[in-house]
Amino acid sequence: MPHAPRRDRSEFGDFVAARSPALHRAAYLMVGEVSLAQDLVQEALIKTYVAWPRLRDVGNAEAYTRKAITTTAISWFRRKGWNAERSTDTPPERIQPGHADGVAQHQWLWQCLLELPVRQRAAIVLRYYEDLSEAQTAEAMGCAVGTVKSQVSAGLAKLRDRLGDEPALAELIPTLSSGR
Numbered sequence: 001m002p003h004a005p006r007r008d009r010s011e012f013g014d015f016v017a018a019r020s021p022a023l024h025r026a027a028y029l030m031v032g033e034v035s036l037a038q039d040l041v042q043e044a045l046i047k048t049y050v051a052w053p054r055l056r057d058v059g060n061a062e063a064y065t066r067k068a069i070t071t072t073a074i075s076w077f078r079r080k081g082w083n084a085e086r087s088t089d090t091p092p093e094r095i096q097p098g099h100a101d102g103v104a105q106h107q108w109l110w111q112c113l114l115e116l117p118v119r120q121r122a123a124i125v126l127r128y129y130e131d132l133s134e135a136q137t138a139e140a141m142g143c144a145v146g147t148v149k150s151q152v153s154a155g156l157a158k159l160r161d162r163l164g165d166e167p168a169l170a171e172l173i174p175t176l177s178s179g180r
Helices: 009-031 034-054 058-080 099-114 118-129 134-141 145-163
Strands: none
Touching (some): 009 034, 034 058, 058 118, 058 134, 099 118, 099 145
């Protein structure tokens, strides 16, 4: 039985230094809390470090880590029955256009995104923020492409329901509205 090539663990340090900010941003968008995102990235990097000698191509390390982030976040939300999210019947009130109002609208959109179930939020983050293909998103989530399509579709439908038809809000999510 052939053995996996032994990898120089210093390469892992280079990977962490180069990709940690991007991995943290994606984790933050999935969980909505800085400290929880840091814990999530740390957990995923531990898993990547353990698997490092077995990775056939170091170029796949980011995809491996992204998948670990996604599946770990989903399992944390399931296991803990996640109480950190505060769902409401109506999103926070919006203010009329202006700079401060634009900030308030972005915050309102962020709250709406956080109210999505974790799998829908993860699918939307991976597809539109990380700009992954449906196949790459499915791999990161450990599911079928059809599941990604249904999770994205359901999540976008919920966001559109919450956001309504206001043009100012539609501008906040141009890539989401385009259905790419």
